[in-house]
Amino acid sequence: xxxxxxxxxxxxxxxxxxxxxxxxxxxxxxxxxxxxxxxxxxxxxxxxxxxxxxxxxxxxxxxxxxxxxxxxxxxxxxxxxxxxxxxxxxxxxxxxxxxxxxxxxxxxxxxxxxxxxxxxxxxxxxxxxxxxxxxxxxxxxxxxxxxxxxxxxxxxxxxxxxxxxxxxxxxxxxxxxxxxxxxxxxxxxxxxxxxxxxxxxxxxxxxxxxxxxxxxxxxxxxxxxxxxxxxxxxxxxxxxxxxxxxxxxxxxxxxxxxxxxxxxxxxxxxxxxxxxxxxxxxxxxxxxxxxxxxxxxxxxxxxxxxxxxxxxxxxxxxxxxxxxxxxxxxxxxxxxxxxxxxxxxxxxxxxxxxxxxxxxxxxxxxxxxxxxxxxxxxxxxxxxxxxxxxxxxxxxxxxxxxxxxxxxxxxxxxxxx
Amino acid sequence: xxxxxxxxxxxxxxxxxxxxxxxxxxxxxxxxxxxxxxxxxxxxxxxxxxxxxxxxxxxxxxxxxxxxxxxxxxxxxxxxxxxxxxxxxxxxxxxxxxxxxxxxxxxxxxxxxxxxxxxxxxxxxxxxxxxxxxxxxxxxxxxxxxxxxxxxxxxxxx
Numbered sequence: 243x244x245x246x247x248x249x250x251x252x253x254x255x256x257x258x259x260x261x262x263x264x265x266x267x268x269x270x271x272x273x274x275x276x277x278x279x280x281x282x283x284x285x286x287x288x289x290x291x292x293x294x295x296x297x298x299x300x301x302x303x304x305x306x307x308x309x310x311x312x313x314x315x316x317x318x319x320x321x322x323x324x325x326x327x328x329x330x331x332x333x334x335x336x337x338x339x340x341x342x343x344x345x346x347x348x349x350x351x352x353x354x355x356x357x358x359x360x361x362x363x364x365x366x367x368x369x370x371x372x373x374x375x376x377x378x379x380x381x382x383x384x385x386x387x388x389x390x391x392x393x394x395x396x397x398x399x400x401x402x403x404x405x406x407x408x409x410x411x412x413x414x415x416x417x418x419x420x421x422x423x424x425x426x427x428x429x430x431x432x433x434x435x436x437x438x439x440x441x442x443x444x445x446x447x448x449x450x451x452x453x454x455x456x457x458x459x460x461x462x463x464x465x466x467x468x469x470x471x472x473x474x475x476x477x478x479x480x481x482x483x484x485x486x487x488x489x490x491x492x493x494x495x496x497x498x499x500x501x502x503x504x505x506x507x508x509x510x511x512x513x514x515x516x517x518x519x520x521x522x523x524x525x526x527x528x529x530x531x532x533x534x535x536x537x538x539x540x541x542x543x544x545x546x547x548x549x550x551x552x553x554x555x556x557x558x559x560x561x562x563x564x565x566x567x568x569x570x571x572x573x574x575x576x577x578x579x580x581x582x583x584x585x586x587x588x589x590x591x592x593x594x595x596x597x598x599x600x601x602x603x604x605x606x607x608x609x610x611x612x613x614x615x616x617x618x619x620x621x622x623x624x625x626x627x628x629x630x631x632x633x634x635x636x637x638x639x640x641x642x643x644x645x646x647x648x649x650x651x652x653x654x655x656x657x658x659x
Numbered sequence: 660x661x662x663x664x665x666x667x668x669x670x671x672x673x674x675x676x677x678x679x680x681x682x683x684x685x686x687x688x689x690x691x692x693x694x695x696x697x698x699x700x701x702x703x704x705x706x707x708x709x710x711x712x713x714x715x716x717x718x719x720x721x722x723x724x725x726x727x728x729x730x731x732x733x734x735x736x737x738x739x740x741x742x743x744x745x746x747x748x749x750x751x752x753x754x755x756x757x758x759x760x761x762x763x764x765x766x767x768x769x770x771x772x773x774x775x776x777x778x779x780x781x782x783x784x785x786x787x788x789x790x791x792x793x794x795x796x797x798x799x800x801x802x803x804x805x806x807x808x809x810x811x812x813x814x815x816x817x
Contacts, residue, residue: 339713500732505685524732525732525733525734526732526733526734526737527732588666589666589667592665592666593666594666595666595669595670595673596670600686601677601680601681601686602673602674602677605673605674605676605677605680606673608676609669609672609673609676616664616669619663619664620666620669
């Protein structure tokens with residue numbers, strides 16, 4: 243069976259949940275006998291300029307997979323930024339209320355939506371390739387949902403389009419242009435029940451989704467002591483791992499942690515940040531908040547083992563790979579109660595706590611710090627949950643079965659695995 | 660013992676600590692206000708009624724005269740900066756307060772009126788649903804009667 247994954251940028255070193263999932267899923271499927279290739283643009287990654295063609299156009303072999311790169315088109319950045327700015331400034335509560343009126347209600351006009359998609363990452367060459375090869379490829383798998391490569395690519399793929407949307411409850415998701423894309427797709431692979439419910443609520447798609455989850459590396463070694471020594475960290479710490487920006491709520495975590503240190507001056511707790519992106523740390527707290535920047539995977543896995551807990555303050559998660567990895571290392575999670583996905587996983591697995599405001603954040607930290615037995619028990623329950631449900635073997639077998647079914651003409655099924 | 664606690668039980672212990680410390684004054688009125696807003700938001704997210712949801716949003720924002728927390732992260736100059744900011748806000752407040760208070764009062768009464776209407780709409784919707792159920796029940800009974808014995812088939816249509 244011939245599969246093509248379509249993603250805006252691709253490479254072994256690119257950080258990001260969707261990028262990492264695409265690469266690992268493609269490798270796992272190839273190892274199980276599928277004929278898999280990657281279709282992408284020449285853009286380097288999410289953080290880079292989306293019209294700069296960093297890689298040469300053409301095909302290359304990366305880790306045994308054929309990667310075909312196509313030039314990204316020039317963008318009208320001013321138009322994109324203006325629309326993007328408006329979307330970002332629209333409150334989520336307003337957007338949610340708007341969508342309850344109708345599935346087609348949008349904060350933008352149809353023209354603005356079209357401009358937004360067209361002026362994001364786009365490659366006419368990539369779309370042309372998909373259209374020209376639609377008959378020879380069994381399924382095109384698009385990941386994630388919001389970029390031009392997915393929107394126009396899925397139009398070109400027609401009935402062979404499959405989405406792994408990585409959908410979050412975020413402002414972009416409220417554009418009505420995505421509704422048709424979700425409903426037209428042969429199948430949609432969801433990471434969590436909350437993500438699937440969100441897609442139903444936003445787009446009214448009910449009959450083509452499969453709740454599958456996402457593969458997680460669970461067999462890694464995690465040496466906490468090695469991490470502490472390498473980075474000269476003494477004492478307990480809470481860990482943040484991932485891109486550091488406002489959409490991930492990193493600023494809230496820093497603000498709450500600074501207040502926590504102010505209220506608990508005797509506490510030895512530190513906050514360790516890991517991942518790309520700049521961050522502003524108040525001068526008074528530079529010793530308490532340590533930003534290690536982007537680290538290799540080995541360091542990340544060691545950090546999980548060293549941390550008292552992993553804090554995931556983001557409201558925009560469709561799965562949270564870092565939370566799953568921390569659980570695999572036996573480390574409990576502390577998440578924002580406003581994110582249905584991460585809070586739902588914490589309750590379901592029994593592996594983490596959640597906060598909706600500063601007092602709860604502070605008291606959760608104090609509880610975890612003072613109750614080692616409970617902390618370990620939370621970590622163990624999280625570990626059992628992720629190893630039992632999301633190991634690569636288990637996930638890939640299920641995905642392979644789903645893709646075969648869709649190739650034979652089935653539409654998705656709502657039945658969860 | 661604590662190893663056996665579920666997430667819900669731990670969260671209840673956490674909330675109990677929050678309540679105790681609020682009573683002791685550890686968490687300030689600002690914290691309590693933030694808590695109230697956060698709970699309102701999460702409650703609103705669960706609400707499926709559009710009108711009720713919009714009213715809740717209005718209720719959250721009607722009083723814009725409440726001063727935001729004035730803080731500064733600067734270690735040495737922080738106290739001075741906070742004092743200057745507070746002075747500025749107080750001075751501006753003296754001039755603008757009478758006008759703003761009238762606006763806030765108007766907002767408050769307007770939201771009350773909308774809330775009354777929202778309640779009325781909700782009650783009417785419920786009544787409408789009940790009536791529809793009664794009507795469809797009657798129609799079903801009619802059909803049942805029509806499919807039954809021939810001499811009784813006309814009675815259900817009344």
